[in-house]
Amino acid sequence: MLLITCPYCCTARPESEFRYSGEAHIARPLEPATVSDDDWAAFLYMRTNPKGLHAERWRHIHGCGRFFNALRNTVTDQILKTYPAGTPRPGLGAPAEGGR
Amino acid sequence: MRFSLFSLARQALGGHARWPAQWRSPEPKAAYDAVIVGGGGHGLGTAYYLAKEHGLRNIAVVEKGWLGGGNTGRNTTIIRSNYLWEESEAIYELSVKLWETLSDELNYNVMYSPRGVMMLAHTIHDIQVFKRHVHANRLAGIDNEWLTPEAAKDFCPPLNISPKLRYPVLGAALQRRGGTARHDAVAWGYARAASALGVDIIENAEVTAIRRDASGAVEGVETTRGVIKAKKVGVVAAGHTSVLMGMAGVRMPLESYPLQALVSEPVKPVLPCVVMSNTVHAYVSQSDKGELVIGAGTDVYTSYSQTGGLHVSAHTLDAICDLFPTFRRMRMMRNWGGIVDVTPDRSPIIGLTPVPGLYVNCGWGTGGFKATPGSAFVFAATMAHGEPHPIAAPFSLERFTTGRLIDEAAAAAVAH
Numbered sequence A: 001m002l003l004i005t006c007p008y009c010c011t012a013r014p015e016s017e018f019r020y021s022g023e024a025h026i027a028r029p030l031e032p033a034t035v036s037d038d039d040w041a042a043f044l045y046m047r048t049n050p051k052g053l054h055a056e057r058w059r060h061i062h063g064c065g066r067f068f069n070a071l072r073n074t075v076t077d078q079i080l081k082t083y084p085a086g087t088p089r090p091g092l093g094a095p096a097e098g099g100r
Numbered sequence B: 001m002r003f004s005l006f007s008l009a010r011q012a013l014g015g016h017a018r019w020p021a022q023w024r025s026p027e028p029k030a031a032y033d034a035v036i037v038g039g040g041g042h043g044l045g046t047a048y049y050l051a052k053e054h055g056l057r058n059i060a061v062v063e064k065g066w067l068g069g070g071n072t073g074r075n076t077t078i079i080r081s082n083y084l085w086e087e088s089e090a091i092y093e094l095s096v097k098l099w100e101t102l103s104d105e106l107n108y109n110v111m112y113s114p115r116g117v118m119m120l121a122h123t124i125h126d127i128q129v130f131k132r133h134v135h136a137n138r139l140a141g142i143d144n145e146w147l148t149p150e151a152a153k154d155f156c157p158p159l160n161i162s163p164k165l166r167y168p169v170l171g172a173a174l175q176r177r178g179g180t181a182r183h184d185a186v187a188w189g190y191a192r193a194a195s196a197l198g199v200d201i202i203e204n205a206e207v208t209a210i211r212r213d214a215s216g217a218v219e220g221v222e223t224t225r226g227v228i229k230a231k232k233v234g235v236v237a238a239g240h241t242s243v244l245m246g247m248a249g250v251r252m253p254l255e256s257y258p259l260q261a262l263v264s265e266p267v268k269p270v271l272p273c274v275v276m277s278n279t280v281h282a283y284v285s286q287s288d289k290g291e292l293v294i295g296a297g298t299d300v301y302t303s304y305s306q307t308g309g310l311h312v313s314a315h316t317l318d319a320i321c322d323l324f325p326t327f328r329r330m331r332m333m334r335n336w337g338g339i340v341d342v343t344p345d346r347s348p349i350i351g352l353t354p355v356p357g358l359y360v361n362c363g364w365g366t367g368g369f370k371a372t373p374g375s376a377f378v379f380a381a382t383m384a385h386g387e388p389h390p391i392a393a394p395f396s397l398e399r400f401t402t403g404r405l406i407d408e409a410a411a412a413a414v415a416h
């Protein structure tokens, strides 16, 4: 069970209070009608899935209810940092192995 | 050397001290016609069928650890073919047919045991979904039948069908030809048969880069045991597929999650079949050693940690104790995790990639052991001819662009 610090509630809570919501920083196309099939596939389905640092969304579903992002090492499961949704990925740690 | 009653008797007289190694462990050559990355059941099977069916014998399987040390040796070995969509029915049924004769084909006992797979329904939604599967399967000529709770208990006496359960058993879908097989034996059997046909099996060699020439086509792989050239490379690396494909610059529609299993202390035969429940999340069968083999869930987040949270296993044990009150006092001996590669539609990806010469067979996620022979068979044909085998064709990487998904996810969030 992970201990996750919600950046809004500023306290570490057990993973069961949260819902995982997949890779972070994937921007929905602003003009859907002009998007090619390849770009839709990239947006909807292609994922970095790194072995190493992963920027991911979580939602404090049984707390404040808000979305935020976390930077986690997928080999050790250690969370390096959590940060509010909408802010850029912190420049921490070495880049991940493989998966661009 | 062939296994037979005669060879067994002769080795017994020699005190079983002279059994030869089951496969060769050669040094890697500088170049092969094809290289398979990943020495699990799917990769070793692919090499076997490439050699046997397509006459490609100058090939190698490159494995970073030991054979079957990935998901092949970590899974709960449930085999069935009662999937919903025609594309899935074709590949899983091909697999079941191959399982039926695999021990003879390989001259190696893979202990395929068609003891029946029973999937429990606990809600009206389950009943509707399973009956739909039963009808779809019947149209495809695949056995799958509907059982009342009483008939389910007749088939599996320790099952608790009390209406007082939080999620009572309202019925079950039974595939009698479904069952289990011995996971390690599948890897070893394919390795032994492939090695006998001339395939080089190279363990303890991790692929660290995929080389491409000026045109972008595959040229070979770099491994911890040196560079190996090959114009055809097949990536069959389950949970590590994104990492390997990333080495060739290809992004994949995959996420890797830890999936757990556990086994109990061994007891006398008590559970005659495989029982699965997607709704309360429990999967259980009994091994020939007598252990209950229990499948738990995945963690909610992606990870390469090969462990998984304890609360995930505990949740499954809650469900097992409700369904089988007699198991409540049993002790669990070991638990472990494997990293499963999950696709958005919970169907595999088998075929060509945007990189010429690079092939991929992945996305089997939580349920690919059952498909090992069929997957290997169609992937070998795909690699040999450079175009998808008809049964593999719908499982192309392009389906995520065309939108022709094969959505088995709707049927079961975790489908073993």
Ligand SMILES: Cc1cc2nc3c(=O)[nH]c(=O)nc-3n(C[C@H](O)[C@H](O)[C@H](O)COP(=O)(O)OP(=O)(O)OC[C@H]3O[C@@H](n4cnc5c(N)ncnc54)[C@H](O)[C@@H]3O)c2cc1C
Pocket: B037, B038, B039, B040, B041, B042, B043, B062, B063, B064, B065, B066, B067, B068, B069, B070, B071, B072, B073, B074, B075, B076, B077, B078, B079, B205, B206, B207, B208, B236, B237, B238, B239, B240, B244, B259, B260, B261, B295, B336, B337, B338, B339, B340, B364, B365, B366, B367, B368, B369, B370, B371, B416
């Ligand atoms: C706990 C658990 C329970 C399961 N239960 C079932 C079930 O009941 N029924 C079912 O049908 N399926 C089940 N599955 C799924 C099933 O195990 C897999 O789909 C299947 O075994 C995948 O086989 P594979 O040969 O593709 O992968 P693997 O056996 O994982 O083989 C891939 C190999 O690639 C190697 N590799 C990775 N990276 C590299 C590299 N860079 N260089 C060289 N080699 C590399 C790995 O070491 C590994 O040996 C379960 C899985 C788990 C984890």
